[in-house]
Amino acid sequence: MAIRELKVCLLGDTGVGKSSIVCRFVQDHFDHNISPTIGASFLTKTVPFGHELHKFLIWDTAGQERFHSLAPMYYRGSAAAVIVYDITKLDSFQTLKKWVKELKEHGPEDIVVAIAGNKNDLGDIREVPMKEAKEFAESIAAIFIETSARNAVNVEELFQKISKQIPPLQNPEVESNESFKLTQQPPPSTRRCC
Amino acid sequence: MEGTGSPIAALSQSLPPQEVGPTPVNEEEGGGGGADQSPTPLASFEDETTSSSFSSFSSFSSSDVDQPLQTESPSPPEPQPDRTDSTSDGEPCARSWAAPGPKLCGYLDKRGGPLRAWKRRWFVYEEKKSQLFYYRTSQDVTPLGRLNLGSATFTFPLKGEEGSFHIQTPERTYILKAINQETMMYWLQQLQMRRWQYRELLSGGAVSQPASSDTTNNNNNFKDFLPMVKSPQGLVGEEAASQAPPPRTGLANMSIKHPLIEFQNSFHNLLAKHSSQEFSQSVFHVESAPPWTPPSQAADMSPTLQTSPIFPTPSTPSTPSLPLAEPAGQRPLEDGRKSPAVLNTLNSRRSKSRGTMSNIRRETSSADRISRLQQEKDMLGEEVKSQKELVWLLHKALEASQLEKRTCAEFLAAEGEQQRLEVLRHRERQAADLRSRLDDLKTQTEGLRRSLAERDSQVADLQENVDMLTEKNHAKQEVILKISDQLATCMANPQRKVSTSIGLQAQTCSLLQEENENLKDDIAAYKMQNKFLNSEIYQLTKLWRKSSEQEKSLMVKCAYLEASSCQKESRYLGVLQRLQENKTLDPAQRGVVRKLIEDALQGDLTTSVKQASLSYTLLDHDDYGFKILPDYEAEDMKLLAKIQALEIRSHNLLYQDAGDRPLLGRWSQYLASRSDGELCPSPELKNLLRAGIPREYRQQVWRWIVRARTLTIREQHPNRYKQLCDKSLTSPHPASRQILLDLHRTLTTNKHFSAPSSPALQKLQRILLAFSWQNPTIGYCQGLNRLAAVSLLVLQDEEDAFWCLVAVVEVIMPLDYYTKNLVASQADQRVLKDFMAEKLPRLTAHFEEHTIDVSLITFNWFLVGFVENLPSDLLLRVWDAFLYEGTKVLFRYTLALFKYKEEDILKIHDNVEIYQYLRFFTKTVTDGRKLTSIAFTMMNPFPGKILRNRRALHLERLQGELRELEEQQKEFISGSVVRKDKDLDTLLSEDEEEL
Ligand SMILES: Nc1nc2c(ncn2[C@@H]2O[C@H](COP(=O)(O)OP(=O)(O)OP(=O)(O)O)[C@@H](O)[C@H]2O)c(=O)[nH]1
Numbered sequence A: 001m002a003i004r005e006l007k008v009c010l011l012g013d014t015g016v017g018k019s020s021i022v023c024r025f026v027q028d029h030f031d032h033n034i035s036p037t038i039g040a041s042f043l044t045k046t047v048p049f050g051h052e053l054h055k056f057l058i059w060d061t062a063g064q065e066r067f068h069s070l071a072p073m074y075y076r077g078s079a080a081a082v083i084v085y086d087i088t089k090l091d092s093f094q095t096l097k098k099w100v101k102e103l104k105e106h107g108p109e110d111i112v113v114a115i116a117g118n119k120n121d122l123g124d125i126r127e128v129p130m131k132e133a134k135e136f137a138e139s140i141a142a143i144f145i146e147t148s149a150r151n152a153v154n155v156e157e158l159f160q161k162i163s164k165q166i167p168p169l170q171n172p173e174v175e176s177n178e179s180f181k182l183t184q185q186p187p188p189s190t191r192r193c194c
Numbered sequence B: 001m002e003g004t005g006s007p008i009a010a011l012s013q014s015l016p017p018q019e020v021g022p023t024p025v026n027e028e029e030g031g032g033g034g035a036d037q038s039p040t041p042l043a044s045f046e047d048e049t050t051s052s053s054f055s056s057f058s059s060f061s062s063s064d065v066d067q068p069l070q071t072e073s074p075s076p077p078e079p080q081p082d083r084t085d086s087t088s089d090g091e092p093c094a095r096s097w098a099a100p101g102p103k104l105c106g107y108l109d110k111r112g113g114p115l116r117a118w119k120r121r122w123f124v125y126e127e128k129k130s131q132l133f134y135y136r137t138s139q140d141v142t143p144l145g146r147l148n149l150g151s152a153t154f155t156f157p158l159k160g161e162e163g164s165f166h167i168q169t170p171e172r173t174y175i176l177k178a179i180n181q182e183t184m185m186y187w188l189q190q191l192q193m194r195r196w197q198y199r200e201l202l203s204g205g206a207v208s209q210p211a212s213s214d215t216t217n218n219n220n221n222f223k224d225f226l227p228m229v230k231s232p233q234g235l236v237g238e239e240a241a242s243q244a245p246p247p248r249t250g251l252a253n254m255s256i257k258h259p260l261i262e263f264q265n266s267f268h269n270l271l272a273k274h275s276s277q278e279f280s281q282s283v284f285h286v287e288s289a290p291p292w293t294p295p296s297q298a299a300d301m302s303p304t305l306q307t308s309p310i311f312p313t314p315s316t317p318s319t320p321s322l323p324l325a326e327p328a329g330q331r332p333l334e335d336g337r338k339s340p341a342v343l344n345t346l347n348s349r350r351s352k353s354r355g356t357m358s359n360i361r362r363e364t365s366s367a368d369r370i371s372r373l374q375q376e377k378d379m380l381g382e383e384v385k386s387q388k389e390l391v392w393l394l395h396k397a398l399e400a401s402q403l404e405k406r407t408c409a410e411f412l413a414a415e416g417e418q419q420r421l422e423v424l425r426h427r428e429r430q431a432a433d434l435r436s437r438l439d440d441l442k443t444q445t446e447g448l449r450r451s452l453a454e455r456d457s458q459v460a461d462l463q464e465n466v467d468m469l470t471e472k473n474h475a476k477q478e479v480i481l482k483i484s485d486q487l488a489t490c491m492a493n494p495q496r497k498v499s500t501s502i503g504l505q506a507q508t509c510s511l512l513q514e515e516n517e518n519l520k521d522d523i524a525a526y527k528m529q530n531k532f533l534n535s536e537i538y539q540l541t542k543l544w545r546k547s548s549e550q551e552k553s554l555m556v557k558c559a560y561l562e563a564s565s566c567q568k569e570s571r572y573l574g575v576l577q578r579l580q581e582n583k584t585l586d587p588a589q590r591g592v593v594r595k596l597i598e599d600a601l602q603g604d605l606t607t608s609v610k611q612a613s614l615s616y617t618l619l620d621h622d623d624y625g626f627k628i629l630p631d632y633e634a635e636d637m638k639l640l641a642k643i644q645a646l647e648i649r650s651h652n653l654l655y656q657d658a659g660d661r662p663l664l665g666r667w668s669q670y671l672a673s674r675s676d677g678e679l680c681p682s683p684e685l686k687n688l689l690r691a692g693i694p695r696e697y698r699q700q701v702w703r704w705i706v707r708a709r710t711l712t713i714r715e716q717h718p719n720r721y722k723q724l725c726d727k728s729l730t731s732p733h734p735a736s737r738q739i740l741l742d743l744h745r746t747l748t749t750n751k752h753f754s755a756p757s758s759p760a761l762q763k764l765q766r767i768l769l770a771f772s773w774q775n776p777t778i779g780y781c782q783g784l785n786r787l788a789a790v791s792l793l794v795l796q797d798e799e800d801a802f803w804c805l806v807a808v809v810e811v812i813m814p815l816d817y818y819t820k821n822l823v824a825s826q827a828d829q830r831v832l833k834d835f836m837a838e839k840l841p842r843l844t845a846h847f848e849e850h851t852i853d854v855s856l857i858t859f860n861w862f863l864v865g866f867v868e869n870l871p872s873d874l875l876l877r878v879w880d881a882f883l884y885e886g887t888k889v890l891f892r893y894t895l896a897l898f899k900y901k902e903e904d905i906l907k908i909h910d911n912v913e914i915y916q917y918l919r920f921f922t923k924t925v926t927d928g929r930k931l932t933s934i935a936f937t938m939m940n941p942f943p944g945k946i947l948r949n950r951r952a953l954h955l956e957r958l959q960g961e962l963r964e965l966e967e968q969q970k971e972f973i974s975g976s977v978v979r980k981d982k983d984l985d986t987l988l989s990e991d992e993e994e995l
């Protein structure tokens, strides 16, 4: 079975639940008091998809604005970016729009963008209507899903949707729009197991 | 128990102890208070504390010995060996008891039974098991019960009866009473001493000469508390057995609930043919008493009752006082004749018994003989007296008969009837005359007696009058005296009221004095008790200390064992891992290996370890509240993670405190040579800090460093922290929202921060809010919360922690480390890469080969000063040097960390795996000293100048890049407005195409 490594980065305002989503996805665990991410953290998870195994190499970034300048290090070479907002915080939806823009400007050209409206369990204090978010996502041709890391809602589905969007065994071009002269990440590669 | 003389004792062996144990306790000898009445469960205190050799015995000791069924098993399964031979040769055992050291035994009163009355018991201390056995008498073989002293405490009540004291065992409290206070004290001290010796014996094992060495020890100790009371002569010890025998028959002293023991003891006494006189006498009386004593009394063995029928009482001959009562006169004679015969038999019996007993008790028999002779003498004297009385009576009778004879002779001498008649008549007249005279005299005397009585009563009345008058006189005189006294005082003190009150005062004064006396007595008693309790406390603490030392040594042993087990396991897992990597294995072997690995991973490390050891629960969190074992979540690295965790664990267990001791010595020496707070920078201090500050001094030294670092700011604004706190309350900084959001997400694994309501969190909040105004350009940056939290954990004081944060952010770290874009931080990552290339060329090449960007990992190490990246002990050691020397230390340790694991990293040849490894490997560093030595020796030289130059260079470049980027962005924005719709269109169309 072929293993495909897919680099995914999570972007979004601080406190929206990026780390929580990753934690739910990788360890199926939720921690109310998860530490804020400093810089970034790196986790992997392999899931079967069709005839392939998709190994997600997840870079979970820090949300506070002053860490934005580090983001390129993480989204460079990513096959997909998950931009997370908190449905109970309108601000976080605004930040999301900024991220979409930045990805468009500096991100890899063929990057799969997924928009995740997290904390779906807190529907009664919702500030971002689902319809609005969905329409926005459609407008940029992004995946849209509302999730709840706490209740394990739609987290696996989110990554399944990403898997679906990954073109099967193509040879993507190396992106060139780099703002930081850091060592290059290899493009998503495939390798054979055993 | 072999060779026990008592058949009943032998019978008890057949009874299994567990059948005896749980039978309900029937409180007979029951001590005072409700607390004593409940029998403690089988699992007694003793079971837990004493060695296993004891446990076979515990089922006895825990259930009360006083229960009636228990009396059938009078001694423990392992009885006193000396006791067995004593019973076999028929000697009274309580006396021939051969124990090492002076024997502690004696009569004590024991309170108990349903009546809660004092009962005299013979108490004997037994060394082996530290038990106090009690018997009804010193001659008894079978104890009524026993007290376990191994874990007993002693005290005596203040207001109790004289000589009473309490022995409190885990099962119950015994109330005992010695004959006087001194004896009580003697007993208490002896018991204390013996308890100590016993515990010594238990714990030490090899106590060659416990009695001598420890007694002296104890004597010394007692000097601090109470002088050793000398053994009261004749009241305790073996001689007490013979000198103070208890009343053998006093029914009150009988053990009601131990009829069997009573019987057994009497039976044994019979067998033993105890040579006491009373006993042989009582046997004699059973045989010879019937004429005088009722059968019920015959069985009675009371010596006082026995004596009464033996000797004829003088009252017997006095009853027939009339001269003609012949049979009565004969009886005493008969008795008198009989008594010697009785005495003879008595004597012969005595001599017989003396003959049999002479070998055994020569002294006693000679004393017996004397007393018996004395008794004989008394008896004989008594006899002589009665004989004399008889003689006197006979004399009287003789006199009367002589008179009669004379009259008869006169009567017979008269001639003829007439004359005889005359004589008779004459006599009769005489008689009548005499009779009438007698009557006259009688009435006269009667009259006189009456008048005498009258006079007497008159005299008495008069006397009474006189008495009354004198009394009155006295009272008057007293009143006069009083009044004159008052007058005198009045003269001296013109206020009259005072004088009356003085009278009252005098009264109250005397009352007070009395009370005072009482109180003084009380004080004396309290003092005495206090002294004793002091010694008791001292002793108990000594015992406690010993036990805890033992416990500690066991813990250490346990830790070592666990450490070695951890090491073994980690080695085993390592082997498994290597096997897993081995490609030459066939599939079956591979399967086995996989299975083994799965099994190994299945046992959850923390829980299994927790169950396995006591010490772990203590070490769950370190002194600063950090979890000692980190959690691993890396999916592919579980095996490796477990190996690492095991290594950490074994390392921690082995070097818990051993490694820090010399360091502690160096530090205490260093700090002692300086007056407090007056540390000054020196190479010596630098080296000490690099080695790490012992926990004991860390707070103090950090405070000093922070103070030195922030001196100027603080001098300019003495009340800064308070003002900032107030300001942050009245006008919150925009960053405060983020601060509140992160507050509960700070050091969540640390127990001081894990509880939402913990005071540490509130302190942290105030510190961060204050800092947002201390440095408004930074305001708040994620990561500062961790810096503040560590400062708070070490410094404790909120304001100190605030200044520590200021010192790190504003003084130690370069400018713009935490401001927008974190340029200085990013620059430092480039500086690090330069150093890596220089100091670790192999690793740099390896990283380049696998396109690893270490800054993705190391960026946050620098930003948060390794908080949550290193095990807590190492983290604080890094900070010790970091606070003093600055950021150079972060570089040194970062390089050292890579160096430490260089070989391991070089073995990994996959980009993802390397990242995964780098993400957590810092937490697996076990040998802190090795890391420190790499950081400060291997990485030398590390001149600060080069660091500064490189920083400046990279910062400049970065800022240039940033400017470029900003320009690009501006361009993009202006352009994007135009392209926006088009862009979306293309994106959409592309998507559609793909789908
Ligand atoms: N109710 C609810 N709370 C959530 C959910 N997901 C995350 N949270 C909470 O939101 C807070 C922030 O979660 P994180 O996962 O740390 O957010 P983040 O985006 O990683 O934050 P940064 O690391 O600072 O960028 C935590 O207190 C979580 O418990 C969710 O699905 N429902």
Ligand SMILES: [Mg+2]
Pocket: A018, A019, A020, A035, A036, A037, A060, A061, A062, A063
């Ligand atoms: Mg996060």
